[in-house]
Amino acid sequence: MFHLRKVSRDVARVAVKTRRLSSAPERSLVDLSVDKEGIAIVQMQRAPVNSLNIELMRTICDSVSDLEKDKCKGMILTSASPNIFSAGMDLMELHNPDMKRLEEFSKSMFDLVLKLFGSKIVTTAAIDGYSGAGACVVALALDYRSMTAGKARIGLNDTAVGIPPAKWVADLMTRTMGQRNTELALTSSFMFPAERALQVGLVDEVAKDKEDAVERCKKFIKLYDNILPAVRTHTKLSLRQDFIVEFEKNREQYLKDFMNTITNPAFQNGLDIYISSLKQKKVKAAA
Numbered sequence: 001m002f003h004l005r006k007v008s009r010d011v012a013r014v015a016v017k018t019r020r021l022s023s024a025p026e027r028s029l030v031d032l033s034v035d036k037e038g039i040a041i042v043q044m045q046r047a048p049v050n051s052l053n054i055e056l057m058r059t060i061c062d063s064v065s066d067l068e069k070d071k072c073k074g075m076i077l078t079s080a081s082p083n084i085f086s087a088g089m090d091l092m093e094l095h096n097p098d099m100k101r102l103e104e105f106s107k108s109m110f111d112l113v114l115k116l117f118g119s120k121i122v123t124t125a126a127i128d129g130y131s132g133a134g135a136c137v138v139a140l141a142l143d144y145r146s147m148t149a150g151k152a153r154i155g156l157n158d159t160a161v162g163i164p165p166a167k168w169v170a171d172l173m174t175r176t177m178g179q180r181n182t183e184l185a186l187t188s189s190f191m192f193p194a195e196r197a198l199q200v201g202l203v204d205e206v207a208k209d210k211e212d213a214v215e216r217c218k219k220f221i222k223l224y225d226n227i228l229p230a231v232r233t234h235t236k237l238s239l240r241q242d243f244i245v246e247f248e249k250n251r252e253q254y255l256k257d258f259m260n261t262i263t264n265p266a267f268q269n270g271l272d273i274y275i276s277s278l279k280q281k282k283v284k285a286a287a
């Protein structure tokens with residue numbers, strides 16, 4: 001299914017197909033290209049808003065594994081949707097879920113976060129547009145983030161919808177932004193424009209447009225050109241090991257907590273209203 005080894009020597013574009021699942025027709029959820037320098041662009045293309053369902057999360061996870069095997073220098077996670085990096089978790093996966101699929105969904109989410117956080121390659125995101133909740137968590141698991149100025153927003157809006165963020169999510173954010181900024185961000189559910197995100201350390205650089213954001217990611221990846229990859233990886237993983245060990249130790253509990261939150265009738269009622277309001281917004285905009 002992947003042709004990375006064959007193509008990575010040249011500038012190439014490889015459409016990565018999602019693994020075929022019984023319930024899903026095969027389709028391209030990610031466009032993957034690797035340039036001459038071994039820098040990969042993993043572009044999410046799950047229209048309309050790159051919401052993270054099982055298949056998209058697995059496809060990103062598998063893409064990173066293949067890039068690692070291929071000893072790519074680094075990867076840039078980005079989006080094909082104009083003005084949207086990702087709308088976060090796919091709300092349809094959470095709405096009146098089938099229990100077996102919800103469990104698979106939770107596992108895919110945990111696998112993705114751990115894969116990105118513990119990746120051997122340099123991982124970056126070029127964020128051009130909305131990056132809320134689950135998408136912010138994905139971005140936080142990477143090594144570096146550049147974000148476009150303007151309409152783009154990033155943040156974790158859990159408390160705004162009545163959900164306390166999971167401890168591991170708060171831990172991930174604290175590692176990047178520190179205790180004080182995380183406290184303010186999580187308690188207020190603030191959605192940060194790029195300049196504010198830069199001030200609190202949620203992103204590393206502000207870009208003028210998507211192309212600039214991608215270029216900044218490339219520049220960041222190339223900072224490591226003179227460092228032995230094995231030494232860089234060893235150093236990164238030794239600094240991140242505490243989070244990974246803690247996550248693995250509590251994984252079953254995190255899974256239970258997540259499943260309990262989602263299946264709580266109060267959450268499902270709230271989600272009904274939230275999804276209706278999203279649809280309503282569209283109807284109003286069309287009127």
Ligand SMILES: CCCCCCCCCCCC/C=C/CC(=O)SCCNC(=O)CCNC(=O)[C@H](O)C(C)(C)COP(=O)(O)OP(=O)(O)OC[C@H]1O[C@@H](n2cnc3c(N)ncnc32)[C@H](O)[C@@H]1OP(=O)(O)O
Pocket residue numbers: 048049051084086087088089090091092130132133134135157158161162163266267268270271274278279281282
């Ligand atoms: C006790 C109270 C419980 C309340 C429960 C609410 C739970 C929701 C938030 C949960 C936060 C905590 C959990 C975090 C995990 C998550 O990641 S959950 C997802 C959080 N993401 C969002 O809340 C984003 C919602 N989407 C938007 O704000 C906007 O759609 C957008 C800014 C991303 C894009 O706006 P626009 O360009 O105007 O497009 P739309 O017309 O709004 O959307 C197009 C299309 O996509 C559907 N859609 C949008 N987001 C999602 C999504 N996350 N999952 C699935 N589908 C999504 C939207 O409904 C439209 O569909 P149709 O074309 O109308 O069919």
